[in-house]
Amino acid sequence: MEQLNTSPDYDKKDRKPKKRQNPSFLYKMRNNYKYQKYFFIIICLLLPLIFYIGIRILPTLFTFNVGFREWNLLSTGERPFVGLSNFVTLFQDEVFLKSLLNTFIYIVIGVIGQLTLGITVALLLHKINRFVGLFRVIYFIPYVTSIVAISWIFQWLFMSNGFVNDLLINLGFSQQPFLNSPDQAIFVISAAMIWQSIGFQMVLFLAGLSNIPEMLYEAADIDGATPWQKFWHVTVPLLNPTIVFSSIIGMITFIQVSFTQVVNMSMDGSGGPLNSTISVVVYIYQTAFQQYDMGLASAATVVLFLFIMGLTIFQMKVLTKKFDY
Amino acid sequence: MVQKWRFALLGVLVLFVIAACSGGDDETSGSESENGDGEITLEYWQYAFDSKVTLMDELIEEFEQENPGITIEQTTFPYDQYNEQVAAQVPAGRGPDVINLFYGWVPSYVDAGYLQPLPQDAFPHEEIEDEFFPLVDATKIDDEYWTIPTAVRTLALFYNKDLFEEAGLDPEAPPETWDELQEYAVELTERDDNDVLVQSGMAWQPDQQGHHWLRDGLTLQAGGEVLSEDRREVVWDEDPAGFEAFEYWLSFPGELGTSEQGFYTDDVTAFVTENAAMNIDGSFRVGTLQSDAPDLNYGIAPLPAQDEQSTNASFWTNGITADVEGEKLDASIKFLEFLTSEDVMERWLDATGELPAKEAVAMQDEFVNDELYGPFIESLPYANAHFFIDETGERDLVIEAANKVLLEGADPEEAFNELVEATQALYDEYWSDK
Numbered sequence: 223m224e225q226l227n228t229s230p231d232y233d234k235k236d237r238k239p240k241k242r243q244n245p246s247f248l249y250k251m252r253n254n255y256k257y258q259k260y261f262f263i264i265i266c267l268l269l270p271l272i273f274y275i276g277i278r279i280l281p282t283l284f285t286f287n288v289g290f291r292e293w294n295l296l297s298t299g300e301r302p303f304v305g306l307s308n309f310v311t312l313f314q315d316e317v318f319l320k321s322l323l324n325t326f327i328y329i330v331i332g333v334i335g336q337l338t339l340g341i342t343v344a345l346l347l348h349k350i351n352r353f354v355g356l357f358r359v360i361y362f363i364p365y366v367t368s369i370v371a372i373s374w375i376f377q378w379l380f381m382s383n384g385f386v387n388d389l390l391i392n393l394g395f396s397q398q399p400f401l402n403s404p405d406q407a408i409f410v411i412s413a414a415m416i417w418q419s420i421g422f423q424m425v426l427f428l429a430g431l432s433n434i435p436e437m438l439y440e441a442a443d444i445d446g447a448t449p450w451q452k453f454w455h456v457t458v459p460l461l462n463p464t465i466v467f468s469s470i471i472g473m474i475t476f477i478q479v480s481f482t483q484v485v486n487m488s489m490d491g492s493g494g495p496l497n498s499t500i501s502v503v504v505y506i507y508q509t510a511f512q513q514y515d516m517g518l519a520s521a522a523t524v525v526l527f528l529f530i531m532g533l534t535i536f537q538m539k540v541l542t543k544k545f546d547y
Numbered sequence: 548m549v550q551k552w553r554f555a556l557l558g559v560l561v562l563f564v565i566a567a568c569s570g571g572d573d574e575t576s577g578s579e580s581e582n583g584d585g586e587i588t589l590e591y592w593q594y595a596f597d598s599k600v601t602l603m604d605e606l607i608e609e610f611e612q613e614n615p616g617i618t619i620e621q622t623t624f625p626y627d628q629y630n631e632q633v634a635a636q637v638p639a640g641r642g643p644d645v646i647n648l649f650y651g652w653v654p655s656y657v658d659a660g661y662l663q664p665l666p667q668d669a670f671p672h673e674e675i676e677d678e679f680f681p682l683v684d685a686t687k688i689d690d691e692y693w694t695i696p697t698a699v700r701t702l703a704l705f706y707n708k709d710l711f712e713e714a715g716l717d718p719e720a721p722p723e724t725w726d727e728l729q730e731y732a733v734e735l736t737e738r739d740d741n742d743v744l745v746q747s748g749m750a751w752q753p754d755q756q757g758h759h760w761l762r763d764g765l766t767l768q769a770g771g772e773v774l775s776e777d778r779r780e781v782v783w784d785e786d787p788a789g790f791e792a793f794e795y796w797l798s799f800p801g802e803l804g805t806s807e808q809g810f811y812t813d814d815v816t817a818f819v820t821e822n823a824a825m826n827i828d829g830s831f832r833v834g835t836l837q838s839d840a841p842d843l844n845y846g847i848a849p850l851p852a853q854d855e856q857s858t859n860a861s862f863w864t865n866g867i868t869a870d871v872e873g874e875k876l877d878a879s880i881k882f883l884e885f886l887t888s889e890d891v892m893e894r895w896l897d898a899t900g901e902l903p904a905k906e907a908v909a910m911q912d913e914f915v916n917d918e919l920y921g922p923f924i925e926s927l928p929y930a931n932a933h934f935f936i937d938e939t940g941e942r943d944l945v946i947e948a949a950n951k952v953l954l955e956g957a958d959p960e961e962a963f964n965e966l967v968e969a970t971q972a973l974y975d976e977y978w979s980d981k
Contacts, residue, residue, distance in 0.1 A: 295634040296659030374812075382807055383743055391741050402809050404954055489809055490754035492943065495950045511631040512939045514655060 282527075289520035296514050308521035318522060320497050321505040322529070325477060328412055328501060329533070332476040333469050335416040340423025340468065341461075345453075347424065348431045358428075362421035369418065369479065373486035376414040377401065401489055404498035411487050411499055415479055423468055430464030431457070466541040470534055477503065477530060502526045587878045588618045592633070593647035593863070595623040598834060602898040610885050617878045644871045645879050648694060650864050651938030653686040654977070657693050662866045664691035669880045678905045682860045682932035694866035697886050698901030700829045701923045701930045702756055702764060702859045704728075704851060705836075708844045710735060710746070710824040721848035725768075725795060728825075728851040732805040735824035744807050750814035750823035751799045751806035756859070757814075758945040760827045760850070763859035763931040765792035768852045778934050779978050781971040784964060793948075793963045800953055808953070819843065829861070830923040834900040847922045860930035862904065896920065902927060936977040944969050 250257045289308055293301045312318050347357055364372065379385045380400040387397050401407045434457065442452045458465075480501035484493055492508060493500025502522060510519035591607070593599060600623050607619045622643065624632045630652065636642055648656060656662050675683065675692055686694045708718035714734050722728040728749070735748035751757060762773050771788030774781060783789040799806040810817050815832065817823035819840045827850065836843060850858045865886055867879045885891065892903035896914065902924055903909040915924050935941055948966035951957040 294659055296656060296661050299660055377812055381812060382810060383745060387743070391743065397741065397743050399954075402807070402954065404950075489950075490943070490946050492939075494946060495954055496947060508939075511634065513937070514630075514634060514659070 285520045285523050287520075288516055289524045291517050293516035293520070294514050295510065295516045301517075304517070308517045309525070311518060312521050312525065317497050317500065318502075318505055321493070321500045321502045322525075324408060324493075324498070324500055325480060325502045325526075325529070327408060328415070328480045329473050329476050331409070331412040332415055332419075333472045335412065336419045336423050336472055337465065337469060339416065339420050340427050343420060343424045344427035344431055345457075347428060358424070361424050364418045365421035367418070369482040370486055372414060372418055373483050376410065376417075377487050380410050401487060402495060404496045407488065407495060407499045411480075411483050414483050414487065415476060418479075419472065419475065423472065426464055426468045427461065430461045434460045462541070466538065469541060470537055473533060473537065474530060477501075477526070480504070481507065502529070586616055586618065587874055588620060589645055589875065589878055589882060590643040591619050591621050591645045591647070591882070592643035593621070593623055594626045594629045596626070596899070598899045602895065606886070606891060606894075610882060613885075614878075614881060617881070619882065642868050642870075644875060645865055645867055645882055647863055647865050649938070650685050650694070650696070650862050650932060651935035653694055653864065653866070654688060654934075654936050656866070657688050658977070661869055662693050663869045663871065664689075664693055665695060665867070665883070666876070666880060669884065670695060678907065680860070680904060680906055680909070680927055680930065682930055683862070683864075683904060685932040685934050686864055694864035695883060695887050696862040696864035696904045697892055698895045698899070699860050699862040699904050699927070699930070699932075700831050700901050701926050702760060702827055702829050702850060703922045703926060704825060704848045705818060705828050705832070706825045706846050706848065707818070707821060707823075708846050710821065714824070718846065721846060722851045723848075724851055725853045729798065729803060732799060732825065733803055736803075736805040738804075744804070744810065745822075747807060747810050747817060747823040748805035748825065749799050750810065750817045750826040752808060752814035753946045753949045754942065755814050756827050756829060757796075757949075758942050759859035759861065759933070761792060761796045761945060762933050764827070764850050764857055765796055765853075767857035767931055768792070768850075768855055769795075770854050774934060779974060781967055781974055783970070784967045789967075790960060790963050793966075794959055797949060797952055797959060808949075818845075830900050830902055830920060832900075833919050847919060849922045849926045856926070856929045858926040858930050860927070860932045862901075862932065937973050940973050941970060944973075 251261060288301075290303055290305060291301045292304045292307075343361055347354060347361075350357070381387075382397065382399065382402065386400070391397060399406065400410050438456050438460070439452060442456055447455070481503040484499050484501055484504050485491055485507075488499045489495045493504045503526070506519045506522045506526070509515050509522060591603075593603065600621070603621055607621060611618060633642070633646070642661075646662075653662070670692060672692065675695065679695075680699060682699065683692075683696060686692065704721060706718075706721050711718040711721075716731060716734060722731045732748035735746070736744070737746035739745050753761075766773055766783065766789055769788035769792045771783065771786040771792060773783045773789070800808060806823075811820055811822045814823065814826050815828065815835075818826040818828070819836065821843070833847075836845065849856070865883055867876065867883070871879050887904070889903075889905065889908045892905060892908045895901055896903055900920070902920065903914070906927075909915075909924050909927055915921055917924070933941075944966055947969075948962045951962040951965075952959050
């Protein structure tokens with residue numbers, strides 16, 4: 223490394239290398255400060271990159287590979303390549319199709335729910351001057367609370383003679399089965415997920431709101447805009463990047479968290495009653511670690527991957543439309 | 548220029564990846580556990596159940612003193628992660644030598660080539676069949692015993708004596724027949740003005756012990772069978788008794804309205820919090836009740852029966868994994884023999900509430916007359932352990948059948964027939980490559 227002279231004089235001199243046809247990589251390395259700088263940067267980036275490839279990309283590729291094999295998790299024997307057969311099995315499996323549909327429902331209800339509530343809370347918090355910190359803490363606490371604990375609390379709230387049913391009965395409504403009902407359970411579980419994520423969304427939107435210049439509102443005031451018009455024509459367009467970001471992040475978290483809640487809140491702990499709350503992630507878990515069918519589980523993972531990718535692209539296309547300010 | 552850079556970068560990356568992938572495989576493993584002094588280390592795995600782990604620690608210490616040169620390392624995992632851990636570590640070549648499994652999982656493990664049959668010279672078939680309760684043959688596959696348990700558990704009726712008295716029932720005379728059980732359940736149920744269930748006469752939860760009660764309790768009590776002798780055919784529907792049991796089972800949350808799924812989240816919670824007056828549960832629950840609800844005034848009775856007596860039995864059982872051989876195998880056998888010795892069985896009952904797996908040990912007077920364990924032991928001679936080819940799968944099908952009737956109003960007979968058919972499909976798949 224005796225060539226690594228970084229003195230400015232050396233640099234200036236060397237920045238225009240002598241004419242040389244197609245200088246080799248090593249030649250440039252030795253003589254060109256710019257390249258040495260790049261080399262240093264790249265070495266620094268390489269280490270995390272290799273780590274990242276090792277723990278993220280390779281396992282992902284490995285999963286793709288396993289998806290095309292017959293692979294019993296417990297077996298130490300052969301793992302023959304079976305082509306698309308796992309995918310065929312998957313799409314003939316009613317439970318998988320149900321889980322795909324449910325995941326979609328979780329995303330739709332969840333993302334819409336948390337965006338609306340997150341924006342609402344953020345707008346309200348943005349307006350007040352006192353106790354802001356206190357409110358922020360209160361709304362953010364659920365986000366950092368154990369999902370299992372929250373699931374159990376919701377289960378107690380919504381059980382047949384729990385708090386919510388008491389409330390309904392006192393208000394003159396009839397008792398609801400909630401988690402025992404194939405039609406209602408998925409909404410109760412979604413509610414728990416939304417409730418937990420409001421705090422995080424709120425923080426994102428508060429940051430987004432504080433980036434909107436006050437003068438735009440003043441200008442709107444001068445133009446005689448109503449609060450509603452200000453919201454639609456100033457706040458929403460300028461919050462658009464935040465909305466895109468949180469809906470994509472929200473969607474991905476909903477796919478991921480639709481595991482713990484489902485396992486802890488569904489009637490038999492596996493997405494019941496009658497598979498009405500099972501999500502793809504729960505399906506993958508059951509296939510891999512209860513039926514030991516790694517091939518099928520990996521195939522489901524690949525489908526989920528494509529599903530998330532498709533939805534993300536869709537969201538970015540739909541939500542990032544340009545606004546004229 | 549830029550292209551070249553990319554190319555170089557890619558080259559470096561590929562080199563790193565190749566280096567990372569190829570390392571580690573060429574080291575020969577396997578000798579790590581036997582060093583030069585003939586010292587043998589056995590790896591023993593079980594799931595983390597406090598009283599079992601503590602007892603096992605004591606037992607291992609004793610065993611090591613009696614057998615110098617053998618060291619046993621115990622590793623435990625939470626119940627939920629147990630299969631997952633086993634499955635993840637084994638392909639990596641890091642499994643246990645002796646493993647504790649739920650009997651319902653054994654066929655999957657045998658199927659995967661993960662276990663080896665118990666050596667017949669150490670565990671002769673006649674001896675097992677003579678000494679152990681016949682239910683241990685639930686892990687006899689391909690005419691081989693693959694595992695051997697220390698202890699077994701049975702189901703019995705738990706009932707709350709205080710609630711019995713409140714309802715004007717004799718707390719010393721628990722129900723003994725199917726009809727009595729229904730009558731008692733109705734008597735013990737309370738609903739408020741809005742017809743909301745406030746006290747369940749009979750806790751009812753298919754995903755806990757409910758499916759076992761239906762299969763090995765009610766069906767056999769009504770004179771039916773679930774499986775054919777050769778374990779290939781599901782014969783649940785060949786005798787009207789099967790459907791009779793199914794209907795009887797569903798009558799509690801159904802027409803009688805004494806029970807609700809998920810009442811106070813599950814049957815155990817409902818019983819412990821005195822919101823349910825009766826529950827069908829296993830002997831393993833006694834320990835939990837004693838520690839979690841020391842003031843609960845409850846009694847235990849054998850399962851109410853119909854024509855015949857029957858109860859479900861289940862057990863955790865020990866096997867030797869496929870790759871164990873030579874000195875390690877000898878040591879594993881010694882360890883298994885120790886774990887199934889009479890002394891260990893007696894201590895197992897005291898420490899964990901699980902019943903001795905050998906008839907002669909279990910049927911001693913002091914155990915049979917025990918107020919808490921007596922009813923469980925009494926039912927051992929007619930206890931049955933269902934041969935599961937897929938414990939979770941079969942359980943899920945029962946839950947599904949129950950929910951179809953209870954939640955979707957499906958015809959019980961149709962739901963029952965679907966249950967039989969779907970269960971048969973699981974068996975067909977299991978046996979198809981045998």
